[in-house]
Amino acid sequence: MRKRIGVLALQGAFREHRLVLEQLGCEVIEVRTAADLAGIQGLILPGGESTAIGKLLQFAALGEKIKELAAAGLPVFGTCAGMILLSKRVEDSEQYNLGLMDMTAKRNAFGRQIASFEADLDIPALGSQPVRAVFIRAPFVQETGPEVEILAVYEDRIVFVRQGNLLASAFHPELTSDERVHQYFLKIVEENCGN
């Protein structure tokens, strides 16, 4: 059966996630209000500006509804800003976030735009071929709790993590044609539907 996946469409690169998911045969719902969450089997929080998305999540309590669904087991995958929104703790920040994963994120951790980069990243869970990872004013994870599994590290910085039904990357798999990261998330969705 076709998977029905939501992409949070408040601000940021949601169109790119939509295109990848459609390529992979999913039905994609752009989520702007709580009503759009009905019946989705997974949710992607795209890259964008985490402060802007955080503000917009508070409008009509959309963020709180997402928290409820994630706590009830809905698979959620956050990229870049999405990783920050999923983190329980964010360094030097009091911005609104969902706070679902037991870890501390550091914002703009690699520096400003002129320090943004792309690089080959080894992700053992996705096979031996590295993933071309695009980091844009990217965060990384400074510290993780015992429940968080580290899936990839770039120059000693944690950039890809999983905690049960929750997945977060500091890079942007939606900006490259390699679909393995999205496929990995859809596998989590599949496992979750089987339960």
Place this chain on the structure above:
Amino acid sequence: MAEIASWKVKTGLAEMLKGGVIMDVTTPEQAKIAEEAGACAVMALERVPSDIRAAGGVARMADPTIVQQIMDVVTIPVMAKARIGHFVEAQILESLGADYIDESEVLTPADDMYHINKHEFKVPFVCGCRNLGEALRRIGEGAAMIRTKGEPGTGNVVEAVRHMRTVMSEIRQLQTMPKEELMTAAKNMGAPYDLVLLVAEQGKLPVVNFAAGGIATPADAALMMQLGVDGIFVGSGIFKSGNPKARAKAIVIAATHYKDAKILAEISKDLGEPMVGIEISTLAAGERMQERGW
């Protein structure tokens, strides 16, 4: 191994700004208000366009102190403007660490024939356009993001609408042309042939396109979004209005919920006075900033 300043990285930041609002700010306090309202980036300036218009004279890059102070107080991306063709202003802004440079017609052009060779820079550039040919010339020079020009500092959205409709209609025309007509189309619009081919094939600009120049209300922002832009620049429209905080927040929500008239009605209430607008026909040709750029 790691590659910085690649085309993917330059255009990638613009992709992350989509659906957002970039606000002109002239002080750290305004920058904080913009960030607090949910702006996805700020444009650091010495004067907003309506004040530049009122002051007359030569408008230049902002004092680096202002750009630096604004970079120090917000965590969202900070953009800054360089004059058309003034590659040294751009070098200075790059050295400060600005996240994007706007080679902008709002400032007085420094070169009356040539724009900056933007490929030479590590920092990405955004440039204005009134039509598809101008957009593709700028992209050919290395702009990683485009904005329709509108008419800055007027609070009048009519020119922004005209420029966006022109770009969209020219894209549609290219899509319907047989391949043998595309070279002549490229010649006629003064655009690089390879980019004309790309647009004809994909039916869209190869980079992100925001609207600028005259957006003053949440409804203006939603109008531009419904016309197909990827996001919104607001210049004078926020800090020249009666209640900048409320208006900034409302425009941010409008850029997201642009198709939901109920939400738009709700957030448009009680915003205080918008900026005073200017009817475009009252501007002499020399006062129209949109005509700067070659």
